Amino acid sequence: MRRILGLDHLLNKQVTGYVEYSHMFLAELANATMKIQGIRETVPITVAELKLLDDGLFYDRYSQRIDLLFVGRILHAEVPLSYAIQGESIVVTGRCSTIKQVCGVDLLLNESYTGCMGDIIRQKFSLAINNL
Secondary structure, eight states, rough: OOOOHHHHHHHHHOSSSHHHHHHHHHHHHOOEEEEEEETTTEEEEEEEEEEEEEEEEEEEETEEEEEEEEEEEEOSSSSSOOOEEEOOOOOOOEEESSOOOOOTTTEEEEEETTTTTOOOEEEEEEGGGGOO
């Protein structure tokens, strides 16, 4: 289940529409990172830490959606279960998987996720502004 923490920081500002709201989100997420976690013996472990690509932040005005493209190395060969995207003051969290049929998953890791330590993963993430 996707959760967005820290929205109150942006909602307290006087915003006139989706475009202005999106620009605030773009500034908020300009240096975002994504952490993918799993569990080893009931202890959370970081499976991968991804950084936003230099040109990996894009606002699609037609669909009122922000797309983010992250890249990084797989640090541990554990099953990915959750993710967290850390912006300046906003955090987006949820469940992830590599299997399409898993229920309640917000983020399906793409085919670049091999599960092998040291391999590079590229992951796209979308955030619909009009749903916020």
